[in-house]
Amino acid sequence: MQKLIIKGKRELSGTISISGSKNATLPILAASILANRVILKNVPLVKDIFTMAELLNFIGLKIKFIKKKKIIEITNKEKNINTLAPYKLVKTMRAGVLVLGSLLTKYRKARVSLPGGCAIGSRPVDLHLFALKKLGAKIKIKDGYIIAEAKRGLKGTNIKFPSVSVGATENALLAASKAKGKTVLKNCAVEPEILDLILFLKKLGTNINIKGRTISISNSKINQPNISHEVIFDRIELGTFMIAGALIAKNSLTINKINPKIINSEINILRKVGVQIIKKKTSIIIKKKRNLKNINIVTKPYPGFPTDLQAQLMVLLTQVNGVSKIKEDIFENRFMHVPELKRMGALIEIKDKTAIIKGPSKLTGAEVMATDLRASVSLVLAGLVAENRTIINRIYHLDRGYEFLESKLRKCKAKIRRV
Numbered sequence: 354m355q356k357l358i359i360k361g362k363r364e365l366s367g368t369i370s371i372s373g374s375k376n377a378t379l380p381i382l383a384a385s386i387l388a389n390r391v392i393l394k395n396v397p398l399v400k401d402i403f404t405m406a407e408l409l410n411f412i413g414l415k416i417k418f419i420k421k422k423k424i425i426e427i428t429n430k431e432k433n434i435n436t437l438a439p440y441k442l443v444k445t446m447r448a449g450v451l452v453l454g455s456l457l458t459k460y461r462k463a464r465v466s467l468p469g470g471c472a473i474g475s476r477p478v479d480l481h482l483f484a485l486k487k488l489g490a491k492i493k494i495k496d497g498y499i500i501a502e503a504k505r506g507l508k509g510t511n512i513k514f515p516s517v518s519v520g521a522t523e524n525a526l527l528a529a530s531k532a533k534g535k536t537v538l539k540n541c542a543v544e545p546e547i548l549d550l551i552l553f554l555k556k557l558g559t560n561i562n563i564k565g566r567t568i569s570i571s572n573s574k575i576n577q578p579n580i581s582h583e584v585i586f587d588r589i590e591l592g593t594f595m596i597a598g599a600l601i602a603k604n605s606l607t608i609n610k611i612n613p614k615i616i617n618s619e620i621n622i623l624r625k626v627g628v629q630i631i632k633k634k635t636s637i638i639i640k641k642k643r644n645l646k647n648i649n650i651v652t653k654p655y656p657g658f659p660t661d662l663q664a665q666l667m668v669l670l671t672q673v674n675g676v677s678k679i680k681e682d683i684f685e686n687r688f689m690h691v692p693e694l695k696r697m698g699a700l701i702e703i704k705d706k707t708a709i710i711k712g713p714s715k716l717t718g719a720e721v722m723a724t725d726l727r728a729s730v731s732l733v734l735a736g737l738v739a740e741n742r743t744i745i746n747r748i749y750h751l752d753r754g755y756e757f758l759e760s761k762l763r764k765c766k767a768k769i770r771r772v
């Protein structure tokens with residue numbers, strides 16, 4: 354298994370370019386089942402995308418990667434379509450469950466493996482199934498699979514989600530986009546990645562409008578045979594590098610290929626900590642600043658502070674003056690990075706769903722283990738600011754969602770290599 358070795362205390366300077374969003378690309382790949390031909394641009398070349406492409410290939414779509422241009426071409430010739438998402442492909446890439454909505458609405462049946470849990474939580478899909486049943490699907494669970502069918506097609510209706518869920522909102526959007534009549538979804542997740550999926554579905558000829566957390570969808574007959582779409586930038590990767598700059602920029606760190614308007618809540622939180630951030634049209638500059646101060650945060654659905662940045666922010670808060678608190682309100686077990694950070698010298702206690710972080714603490718390099726995607730990148734951030742050498746094991750977690758992480762950091766003078 355590969356490892357990352359980081360020599361700490363190397364101050365960062367230079368420019369980092371942000372890749373396309375993994376969490377926008379995944380639902381749009383699921384939506385491409387509804388199209389004839391799709392050219393997807395600015396795709397991040399990360400493990401989860403290759404796994405999703407493998408799943409589409411298994412279903413019967415033709416997938417062509419033009420890697421150096423970060424383009425995927427997807428063609429659906431409607432021949433030998435296999436409306437099955439097997440366990441071997443869904444178990445490691447839970448977003449595979451998103452093909453359920455597309456397969457059901459287009460082919461009126463689907464057999465999709467239950468994704469199962471992961472390190473951060475049990476990850477149920479009851480809200481996905483709740484919405485699909487409301488749209489008229491007959492659903493049963495057998496041998497670890499979701500077996501869904503809609504003999505007469507799906508029928509638009511009004512659905513109010515009992516709680517906000519990114520994946521359930523996406524599956525409902527995919528299913529409603531070819532349902533008969535109008536669907537109104539209430540209490541939806543409205544992450545920028547969902548807005549990108551909506552943009553894509555509109556190109557497919559679906560009428561969609563969004564007001565607050567309510568999304569109305571009605572199918573329209575127009576069908577664009579060829580669709581071209583550029584995926585939005587990855588706001589979580591951006592937040593990760595903003596925190597890296599706040600932790601150990603030499604003077605300043607520039608991060609480009611982004612739209613700062615989308616990450617106002619993250620920018621405001623970091624400014625509250627005292628991080629100096631200059632917003633430009635398609636980039637931001639993080640200035641070196643000392644005497645950062647403590648803060649209390651609760652993770653929330655967008656536009657609140659994202660759970661996907663919780664582990665990264667925690668590393669920053671180990672270096673600020675005072676006691677900070679982070680309440681993880683989205684997932685039930687997303688503090689797996691804490692024991693590893695404590696082994697590096699961080700002063701963190703967990704009470705119920707809240708981490709209490711005493712700063713500043715002196716971090717020293719250690720051999721640590723990644724447990725999930727965002728926890729693994731928090732260990733990289735800790736390694737950058739710790740004394741001596743940090744070795745990170747199980748970095749396959751990192752490769753699921755960060756494109757060229759070490760080369761982007763090496764370009765900014767970090768001492769980091771993969772062995």
Ligand code: EPZ
Binds near residue numbers: 480
């Ligand atoms: C998406 O996961 C993201 N994944 C996650 O990013 C992200 O952390 C999460 O949204 C929250 O923002 C992708 O987009 C591929 P949810 P998702 O449904 O859709 C509960 C990363 O690091 N829930 O919004 O699975 C669930 O257990 C990943 O890139 C139900 O109870 O998240 C959780 O507590 C990690 N029933 C809460 O809702 C359901 O049917 C929010 O989950 C669905 C979810």
